[in-house]
Amino acid sequence: MNRFENQTAVITGGASGIGFAIAEKLAGEGAGVWILDMNATAADDAVKSLKDKGYRAEFVEIDISDEGGVKSAFQRIEDYGGCSIVVNAAGIVGPNGIPVTEVALSDFERTCRINLTGSFLVTKYALKVMLPGQYGRILLIASIAGKEGNAGMAAYSASKAGVIGLVKSVGKEYAESGVTVNALAPATIMTSMVEKMEAHQIKYMTDKIPMKRCGKLEEIANLAAWIVSKESSFNTGFTFDMTGGRSVY
Ligand SMILES: NC(=O)c1ccc[n+]([C@@H]2O[C@H](COP(=O)([O-])OP(=O)(O)OC[C@H]3O[C@@H](n4cnc5c(N)ncnc54)[C@H](O)[C@@H]3O)[C@@H](O)[C@H]2O)c1
Numbered sequence: 001m002n003r004f005e006n007q008t009a010v011i012t013g014g015a016s017g018i019g020f021a022i023a024e025k026l027a028g029e030g031a032g033v034w035i036l037d038m039n040a041t042a043a044d045d046a047v048k049s050l051k052d053k054g055y056r057a058e059f060v061e062i063d064i065s066d067e068g069g070v071k072s073a074f075q076r077i078e079d080y081g082g083c084s085i086v087v088n089a090a091g092i093v094g095p096n097g098i099p100v101t102e103v104a105l106s107d108f109e110r111t112c113r114i115n116l117t118g119s120f121l122v123t124k125y126a127l128k129v130m131l132p133g134q135y136g137r138i139l140l141i142a143s144i145a146g147k148e149g150n151a152g153m154a155a156y157s158a159s160k161a162g163v164i165g166l167v168k169s170v171g172k173e174y175a176e177s178g179v180t181v182n183a184l185a186p187a188t189i190m191t192s193m194v195e196k197m198e199a200h201q202i203k204y205m206t207d208k209i210p211m212k213r214c215g216k217l218e219e220i221a222n223l224a225a226w227i228v229s230k231e232s233s234f235n236t237g238f239t240f241d242m243t244g245g246r247s248v249y
Contacts, residue, residue, distance in 0.1 A: 003229050004031035008083040012036040012064050012122055013090030015043035017191030018141060021217035022087050022224045027055035035059045036073055037090065064090045064118030074125035082133065085228045086126035089141045091115045093156055097198030100154040108155040115159035119166055127179060136179035137228035140167055142239055144187045147248045152201050164239045171237020180236040182227050187243035189215040210245030
């Protein structure tokens with residue numbers, strides 16, 4: 001299946017977890033992929049493993065919360081022929097397992113800066129590359145925490161609610177442009193981000209899933225691949241559910 005033949009996809013956070021699973025899926029269906037990540041060691045390994053499979057992959061080291069870095073990364077991508085798919089999967093969990101009264105301002109702001117400001121910057125510069133070609137697919141990884149709120153994760157939940165609001169707004173702004181802007185709201189998927197969380201926080205999140213299991217990376221990659229494909233042509237400004245039944249509106 002070569003759904004993404006002759007297309008270039010940019011995956012932030014593509015060095016690990018959900019981002020890497022999506023990068024591998026898109027590359028396996030023909031896309032050339034750019035991995036944008038702040039973890040150079042993990043990203044080098046990710047690119048190597050994609051190239052070992054015969055896929056096209058490159059890495060740019062960035063912090064998605066730094067406007068200069070995001071701008072120059074997309075400039076470089078444009079110089080190499082642009083991109084038609086951008087998935088923003090970079091993110092952090094921030095303070096967890098504690099009530100909001102114990103959350104330090106600096107931790108709250110850092111979580112929002114990476115998860116929300118980073119989503120804004122990636123969307124802004126992705127649009128600038130895609131709009132002239134009148135086609136593009138932007139997908140931001142939000143979270144069910146942004147819809148429902150997870151107790152013990154106020155900063156993360158607030159930042160992801162912001163991502164959902166961003167997508168609703170920007171999807172409408174560019175609805176006639178050929179570029180769609182959507183989000184995906186997963187429940188718990190076992191990745192290094194979740195493994196680092198407090199045990200009681202993980203239990204809280206997984207207990208809430210009606211299917212009584214975590215999501216799998218291939219499940220999220222399959223839905224993400226459809227959202228960023230040409231087949232998904234009448235969806236924009238929407239946050240898709242991936243929660244094993246925890247779904248909220
Ligand atoms: N795993 C889950 O259960 C789950 C559930 C809902 C949403 N999400 C979201 O999915 C996305 C991916 O999470 P994951 O579980 O794969 O985590 P992960 O930790 O495995 O991967 C995150 C990647 O983002 C990169 N990154 C972090 N901050 C960055 C920054 N400022 N600039 C550039 N790169 C940065 C990391 O280096 C890492 O490679 C995140 O946005 C997360 O909030 C995850």
